[in-house]
Amino acid sequence: MTAAKSNRKNGQPKKTQTPSGSSPRNYGLPLPGVNDEEFGGSLIVIEGMDGSGRSTQIALLTEWLESEGFAVETMGLRRSGLVAKDIDALLAENTITRMTLTLMYATDFYDQLEHRIIPALRSDFVVLADRYFYTLIARAVARGIERDYLNGLYEMAVRPDLTFWLNVRPEVAFEREFRKSHAISYWESGRDLSLSDDLFQSFILYQAKIKSEFEALSERHGFIALDGEASVVSVNNELRKRIAAHLGIQRTHYRPSTALAPLWR
């Protein structure tokens, strides 16, 4: 924790600039009762499939930002106080249909946005999002729901300051996930789509669909694509470089604490 102490002065939280000039902070509509202009914080999104290293990077970035004196809040899918448990229960059943699931995820997303993200952004926090609505769009499109419908659904989402896409090949993601949990989830392999009876094949086919949707999303929303197959250290260096530039952090030197040192490879 010595890093935290010595960097504090250096990392004097600089007032975050409004991203890309005067562009509004939503995708077409404000949330009822929300004034975008009040936001002082920054929203940084890390996207990528399971096994792309998102959570590792978020743990490291959180520590780095805190050591630089920034308050950090995180969000992710299925973490709302309102419906996270209900979605878990619905996923465990096989009766859930695609529209219902899409709308339950949207509820989960907006609940976090309104109760966690927006208050944090108003209080100058850096919000690190472990996935954002882009994943929800990609998954729903893979299940045949129209893009136009989904874009309308997320019209009130806060536009991120930076969105990173950790790009890995599905084969590599499969291997990493399997090594980690010795199993591949039903949903992450898209088995509800009956793409293949073989689990590995199903995973690859499903993730390829997701990936092609992400390519379209990346173009549209200006993602910063990073090579998720590179080492944790080099991905982290790249992330810090970009985030430092955005937040106005001068020095980006970082060594993880002993608690996080095992991730640093």
Next chain:
Amino acid sequence: MTSRALPPVQDSPANSMEHNTEESSPRLEPSRKYPGALIVVEGIDGSGKSTQLYLLKRWLEIGGYRLHFTEWNSSPLVKSATRRGKQRRLLTPTTFSLLHAADFADRCERQILPLLHSGYLVLADRYIYTAFARDVARNCSPRWLRNLYRFAPVPDITFYFRAPLDVAVKRIMSGRPKLKYYEAGMDLNLSLDRAESFRIFQGRILAQYDEMIESDKFVVMDGTLPVNSLQKQMRQMVKARIDLSRFAPKKSARRAS
């Protein structure tokens, strides 16, 4: 079902997320892609709509027609989330709206659409117009809401039971001792008094319903008329607009008399 679950929106350019028209033209014509038919009743609480739909249902049941009755807010799948959100007052206009849409989607995908495809007459006590009226009264964007419910089949008939605010509120207040928090629109800070808040909120909803009369082709029913004369009108309208023989009991089927 996949072919028609999400028809394209006609008014907005493909892939445009940032079109700025606040009004979005809804789909107005009932689908002819299924043999079923959908009859909907709408109106504020206390307008008499549920009584009338019940009587219509009895009439059709006694006649042996193939029908299914569905209510707003009845899917067990989403019920626990809605209950939790309401009890703990976690709901914002947006999440309130989304949870009800999820609930409706479940009913739509697992009941309403399959039944319409298999040739049922579906009777719905409240439908998407309830969400439009109530959520716009909660300051949700009409454009966002119209998009949200785009997957819903358009009804063959929508009866709108219109009762003056005073009449409706009086009916509700005499029958129900305690108004619930969201039901009374307490989340909108309209008034500290629950009954007064309910009244203002219902007034807003009524105004929203009135806005939709033409655009959504409502059949307006005067909720102050006697029950049996309203029912007579309703049955006549159903007979005139829907070929009920499609839903009649099969000739070969024996019916206990």
